[in-house]
Amino acid sequence: MRRLIKNEDGWNVTGDPTEGALIVAARKLGFAQEELERLYPRIAEIPFSSERKRMTTVHKTPQGEVYAYVKGAPEVILERCSRILEGGVERRLTAEKKRAVLKINEEFAEDALRVLGMAYRRLDAPKKRYTEKIESDLVFVGLMGMIDPPREEVKDAIRLCKKAGIKPVMITGDHKLTAVAVAREIGMLENGGLVLTGEELDRLSDEEFEKIVEDVKVYARVSPEHKLRIVKALKKKGHIVAMTGDGVNDAPALKNADIGIAMGITGTDVTKEASDMILMDDNFATIVNAVKHGRIIYDNIRKFAFFLLRCNFDELAVIATFAILGMPLPLTAPMILWINLVTDGGPATALSMDPPMEDVMARPPRDPKQGILYGRILQIIISFISQYLGTTFVFLLVYKYGFFAWGLSETERLMKAQTMCFVQATLRELVVVWNCRSETKSAFKLSWTSNKFLLVAEAVSILSSILIVYVPILRMMFGTTPLGIYEWLLVGSIASLGFLWMPEYLYEKRVFKWV
Template sequence: TGMNTEFGNIAQEMLAVKSEQTPLEKRTAEIGKWLGIASLVICFLVAGFSVARELYSGGIVDLPFIIKMVMFAVALAVAAVPEALAAIVTGALAIGMHQMAKNHALIRKMPAVETLGCTTVICSDKTGTLTRGEMTVRRIFAGGKTIDITGVGYAPTGEFKGTGPVGMSNTAALHMFLKSGVLCNDSDLYENEEKKWLIKGDPTEGSLVVVAAKAGIHIGETRLKNPRVEEFPFSSERKRMTTIHQMEDGKRIACMKGAPEVLISACSHLMEDSGIRTITETDRQRIMGVSEEMAQDALRVLGVAYRDLIETCECSEESTENNMVFLGLAGMMDPPRDEVIEATKVCKRVGIKPVMITGDHQLTAVAIAKEIGFYKDGDMVLNGEELEKMPDEEFEKIVDRVTVYARVSPMDKLKIVKAWKKRGEVVAMTGDGVNDAPALKKADVGIAMGRAGTQVSQEAANIILTDDNFSVIVKAVEEGRRVYQNLKKLIRYLITNNIGKVVGILVTPLFGYPVPLMPLQLLWSNVIMESFPSIGVSTDSADKDIMKRNPSKMSEPIISRKHRLIMIVDGILFGLSIAAGYILCFEYLKAQGVNLEQAGLLAGTVSFAITLLSPQIYVFILREGTIIEKFKRKNMLLKTFFVFTFLMILAIIYVPGLNTLFTTVPVLDPIIWGIILGFSLLTTVVRGILGERLFFMKNETTQSKVE
């Protein structure tokens, strides 16, 4: 009971899996740390420099001077830290969540949006995710004969074709095979209001119900007349299911279905149309040979057996699951989804390794994997037994060569995830069962199925696929890359602007002028005015080559070295624009005979206007394309925000009350407006001309492409 049950074991596994930071959380934490250090260093250096200069010039470090320095330090600290960064990143991720929901991917944990874009390995279940999840029995081996069955989907119509006539009257083994398949089964067949036949329950079990219905066996009546009195359920470890029934003739029988290699070892007899006889080693070899032939034809193979029981026996697994009578094999086809083949090609093209994990026979798994493009000659295939015996260290060395895992249990998935993560890969793992929960939680991106998934697996996952389709994962990866691409843009944008404000505040006083920006002005710029273009750029469509690039590595910084240098260059240009705007306006007004106080107010208005307007223009230059294409590229929200923020700037300058709040005055001289517009455009024009080049660097690609 309690933690000693199967659910208890799963709970313990879940508790042992510790939550880890996502790539974005690690990278933004690093950015935050360096920004914090930089702002403190700048504040202390400036304070030290100011005190030294004051003392050197014969001044006194008194209370007014200290208050002035504190105000200056506060302005610097506010300018250095992008206060809106966390909120804007959250907004960008929320927009990505909305887009993914449209594509049948429900995001339960917001950072998964970005993590998907960095995914390097996708470990996917086969049934229902890579395939349609519509199991159909195409071949049966019973009574020593191979029988082909026609019909598609779940409609109970089709023919049984063999080398001779096939009918229930002359094929006793086939009839018992189908009847046992119905009894040892939890699925049901029904017709909905649209006259479409559907399965309620597991598709594999459902295929046995459908083929029995094709043979004329009435499912409900058979179960009613032969009620189940005991059950030993299927598990990935047991690889079989056994049920005990009270038959209509008064006898008790046990019906078993499961993996052929497991089932055949429990059988001591086999049924032929002429009767039951002892099974020989030759029989076993023939049965396993037929099983392998089916598997090579991409059929999932299931064996069925039964045995008579003593009516009064108290049955247990050990006493029941032996001395079985072998009835036959069913070869089931679950065709791959049409869109999966193209999705696999996309994965490989963009540097993502797809891996198949299935409970099927190894030959079946390889046949399907070849068909959909997961497997190529030379790739490794591991089965559950080999994986369980292999030491973790040895497995970690070869995990990148394995593309197919067959006959594995859900707990094996956890070992697979850990091995990939040890190699520094970003792993996405799919799952639908309760036992999949630990692996889903451990993976960087846990993906649960919406239709077939259990509530436990969905709770452990980051993402739920509403249509259980592998191609949706690939679409979600593309959306994740779009979000990550835009996050990089907006982080560059915000930090560049903050560098500019710091430079403007530092440079202006060096020429003997006051600090050009007030703390309230800086807060308004950081928190409000730059949020609008940031949200706008986060809705930008993906770059044309986004699915031709390799995934970002975990060790790769969110901002490359080249872009860090570009941020510094552009930030300095922006800061010099703020300082130059203040100084030029102040000297122009002074020459016009305007008193110094009024000139200072108007010059401060100019520097504030440049601080607000320049980022609204500069945001366009971060986009892909030529300088004209950057501004023409579709994004109605970004362009609407530009108009809105420009009107807001005018309101701050001209509307009474607002200009008092922000310490601005109306600008009436066209020349002064020329100074504002000229310096607001400077950074954007220079960057537009240079493109991705620095003054001292040649152009180069920013991210590796897949050859």
């Protein structure tokens, strides 16, 4: 129920904003809602709907008479009027007077005003039930124009939509001229575009509508059935469609859309049940903000999966290779567990909290058919091969050929080789993670300090790896041995090769037709 309420912050309107505007206008003219409701009690109502485009209430006057008061779209109200109130006198509504009223209506609409037509009819004695029959032979009273200004943030949201490859479309029950004026104000018709009314849409066949549906930017005077038709036509063209709605009859369109969005403030329970998402503040800019955050979340999920797949297959391949050859394994079980759980875990988690890239809302929507690793298979393969070769090279160099292990026994040489392989694998993964943050930019083109979580994860992983190499109790648990400066330089140099696999040169490059 709409009400005008006074509190510490001043006057506020609850309920439907259009009804609220009428109550405020009446109050400014000296008519209090509570007093009118007492003197003219409502005894019946024929509610508004998008199809009818009008609403009627039946009231009893202090003199005992019964009146029906009707408001709605001016052209709809005028069609049901036979007389007009002029100077307090009811006169015949001629075609000329009707044209004059419609002309004023258009002038209001061109100024972006939402216009309501008002009429009444005197009825006989009260009845138990009233039908639409009372909405005929009305007396036209006048027009009420009100402005529903778009929120300041809507213009920026529309601009951001276009930049992000999202096409916003206005669907309204308002007059065509009102819709066009508002659309121009918020930047929806800057580069042209078609404007269709519900009546014009009804005259088009499905085939004719599908040919132009992608060019239509504004729909005016439409009904919920038109919304459903628009959704189906856009989906048939291969678009991902999000549709907003608040009325009960909007539910089918929301249900058929890829993303149905119900209004949290003005939306009905039926609409909310049919929707996929409820907009708690009824603000279009919030939808755009949700798209932005959705892209950020999806990007970070991709980074997380990409990093883990780049770093884990090589260990399996190394272990399998040396097991098949009957040679000692380059990595022990505790080392593998540490790499997978600690060295990988911290940076991977930090990637899920990576700040958004600058172009997150400057690129078109992704193809829904694309997998989560789209465009990155070649990078995964190269990382796998280089990591495999790096670990194998270090192990054979130290264990097989005795480099950095002069004068050591075979057991000591094996321990040294495994330690160097462990450190090399750990450092490589801590290097590779920096090139997992963007699809098109390498670590050298991004800020090194923008993700504080990643810096902490890297520091913890490096420090813990050093402790495993030098703390006696940890050395005993992991089977490691201390390394000298030259050994660190060798494994560090090999690990740093991970910086070379830059995403800007490898993204979307195919190895085979299907990869």
